[in-house]
Amino acid sequence: MTDVERLFRTYNAALVRYLTRRLGDRDWAEEVAQETFVRALRQTSIQNERAWLFAVATNLVRDEARKDMRRRKHLALLAEQERDEMVEPEETTIERAQEAAMARKAVDALAERDRLALLMREEGLDYNEIAEALELSPGSVGTTLSRARRRLVESYESLQKSREEREKNAAS
Amino acid sequence: MQHLDEGTIHSWLDGALSADEAAQVEAHVKECPQCAAAVAEARGFIAASSRILTALDNAPRGVVPVAAPKKRVDPIVWRVAATLLVVAGGTLVVFRSGGREAPIATTNADTSQNTIAGVSPTVPASGETKMTAESTPPVRKPANPTRGTTIGSLQPSAVLIEKSAVKGGAGGAAPPTSQALPAPTPGVSYSGVARAPASQTNIPARENQKVAAPVSGAVTGNISLSSGSARAAAPTQQTRSALRLRGATALDETGAQFPLKEVGHPRTLGVKVTLYEVAPGDTVTFTEPVSLQLSGVVVTGVGTEERMARQTAGKTAAAPAKRAAADAASAPDSGRPNPTVGAIAPAPSAPVPATRVEVANGVTTISWPDPTTGSVLTLSGRMPEARLQQIRIRIERERAAAAGKKKP
Numbered sequence: 001m002t003d004v005e006r007l008f009r010t011y012n013a014a015l016v017r018y019l020t021r022r023l024g025d026r027d028w029a030e031e032v033a034q035e036t037f038v039r040a041l042r043q044t045s046i047q048n049e050r051a052w053l054f055a056v057a058t059n060l061v062r063d064e065a066r067k068d069m070r071r072r073k074h075l076a077l078l079a080e081q082e083r084d085e086m087v088e089p090e091e092t093t094i095e096r097a098q099e100a101a102m103a104r105k106a107v108d109a110l111a112e113r114d115r116l117a118l119l120m121r122e123e124g125l126d127y128n129e130i131a132e133a134l135e136l137s138p139g140s141v142g143t144t145l146s147r148a149r150r151r152l153v154e155s156y157e158s159l160q161k162s163r164e165e166r167e168k169n170a171a172s
Numbered sequence: 173m174q175h176l177d178e179g180t181i182h183s184w185l186d187g188a189l190s191a192d193e194a195a196q197v198e199a200h201v202k203e204c205p206q207c208a209a210a211v212a213e214a215r216g217f218i219a220a221s222s223r224i225l226t227a228l229d230n231a232p233r234g235v236v237p238v239a240a241p242k243k244r245v246d247p248i249v250w251r252v253a254a255t256l257l258v259v260a261g262g263t264l265v266v267f268r269s270g271g272r273e274a275p276i277a278t279t280n281a282d283t284s285q286n287t288i289a290g291v292s293p294t295v296p297a298s299g300e301t302k303m304t305a306e307s308t309p310p311v312r313k314p315a316n317p318t319r320g321t322t323i324g325s326l327q328p329s330a331v332l333i334e335k336s337a338v339k340g341g342a343g344g345a346a347p348p349t350s351q352a353l354p355a356p357t358p359g360v361s362y363s364g365v366a367r368a369p370a371s372q373t374n375i376p377a378r379e380n381q382k383v384a385a386p387v388s389g390a391v392t393g394n395i396s397l398s399s400g401s402a403r404a405a406a407p408t409q410q411t412r413s414a415l416r417l418r419g420a421t422a423l424d425e426t427g428a429q430f431p432l433k434e435v436g437h438p439r440t441l442g443v444k445v446t447l448y449e450v451a452p453g454d455t456v457t458f459t460e461p462v463s464l465q466l467s468g469v470v471v472t473g474v475g476t477e478e479r480m481a482r483q484t485a486g487k488t489a490a491a492p493a494k495r496a497a498a499d500a501a502s503a504p505d506s507g508r509p510n511p512t513v514g515a516i517a518p519a520p521s522a523p524v525p526a527t528r529v530e531v532a533n534g535v536t537t538i539s540w541p542d543p544t545t546g547s548v549l550t551l552s553g554r555m556p557e558a559r560l561q562q563i564r565i566r567i568e569r570e571r572a573a574a575a576g577k578k579k580p
Contacts, residue, residue: 017229100230142186152221
């Protein structure tokens with residue numbers, strides 16, 4: 001197993017999930033993740049792999065990086081294998097679709113740094129990794145995360161409340 | 173200690189604090205209900221945000237929809253299905269046309285007896301070798317004044333035999349006696365009729381087809397089986413009905429001769445063995461060296477059987493011996509112009525070369541050198557030598573005809 005393959009198998013799922021949550025589009029997320037691994041290939045050494053990968057992915061989203069088609073092909077193949085092993089999420093119901101829409105709205109309402117920190121944390125990155133990826137001081141990650149969580153939840157709850165009110169109004 | 177700030181609480185809950193820091197926070201939370209409540213709230217936020225983020229995982233694929241790989245049926249499945257359809261359709265057509273032919277055959281037989289009678293039974297003898305399944309006209313060639321031969325006179329069996337003769341030098345075309353059973357296959361039965369109306373001029377193309385069909389269909393190989401049953405069941409209901417069907421005219425004239433019919437090819441190394449049925453229940457064995465290129469013999473028993481069925485109807489009681497006698501003397505006895513044997517046929521082997529005769533256990537065996545190849549041919553059967561000789565002439569005629577056919 002080559003180094004990039006090991007990296008891919010270890011981090012792809014988390015990275016794609018992070019990017020999907022970040023971008024709201026799975027295909028785009030996979031694209032960016034693949035590009036991230038292509039970038040990793042060019043590195044002679046990476047100190048903190050996970051932090052590096054998430055940082056690069058985050059930057060790629062910003063920069064709309066160019067693609068290395070040949071390598072992406074190979075990685076797409078690996079992604080396909082992995083997808084086969086993954087348990088597909090349940091079929092989307094209307095209820096779930098509404099929840100997803102509200103979650104998306106709530107996430108988008110966050111400040112970029114808060115959002116990224118939160119998404120990275122959800123993927124298991126520790127405070128040092130998040131700090132490294134987002135170029136923050138490690139001491140500020142807790143504050144960033146706490147703020148992000150509170151705002152996310154409050155935002156989501158507020159959306160939920162207004163939806164319930166709309167439904168109540170529609171019913172009456 | 174000051175109250176814990178929210179960042180520290182989250183750091184502690186996330187396990188991001190050092191052991192010392194964590195111990196301090198833990199101690200404080202135990203003592204400070206306000207901070208304990210804040211910790212509880214933080215746990216709620218962590219759990220809730222985690223749940224909210226999970227909802228994002230149902231993100232759609234592709235801002236620009238990517239064509240999902242359709243589950244297409246493998247092309248091979250379509251090919252197989254198409255093949256089956258074609259085969260099934262073809263089979264249906266065959267069956268249906270077969271079903272159609274049978275009644276037609278009956279009708280023709282019914283209506284054309286008189287004309288049939290007009291056809292000479294000597295088809296094979298009259299150089300009909302050229303007659304193939306495809307060429308109907310030659311059948312009419314023998315149409316001569318010889319009214320009164322039997323139905324069987326010309327018919328498909330003759331054709332079939334011709335065909336077989338062409339291929340393997342087997343088969344005989346003798347004036348028919350009337351014996352037989354209805355053939356099992358409608359197509360075959362028709363063949364008998366296709367020729368029957370040959371009486372005359374217009375033979376529809378359709379008939380040609382039908383004649384052709386049995387020829388190929390005859391190459392079955394279950395001949396001996398069916399002929400066996402034919403022999404066993406001679407006077408059956410079917411033959412009786414066939415009798416009625418044919419009408420009286422032909423009956424009294426039912427022929428003296430039974431057409432030579434190949435009924436089997438017992439496999440024997442080094443020689444080609446052909447079983448001919450010369451009369452119902454009477455078979456002779458014709459043996460010739462393999463070098464005679466007989467590998468291609470076409471068995472035509474199925475085709476002839478049907479015709480014989482009709483013939484049988486007319487002559488159910490005739491004993492083989494009687495038939496043999498009649499066979500031998502048919503032409504002179506009947507007193508009618510019968511263009512059989514010598515009359516038209518070139519009878520290539522007429523000048524009989526040295527013949528050896530053996531009789532053992534009631535089986536007479538005659539052997540003679542083939543006039544063309546010089547190899548020794550044998551013919552054996554439970555019948556008098558005279559009868560065998562006659563059959564032999566017929567066989568040789570067939571063979572000569574077949575040879576003529578080969579080199580037109």
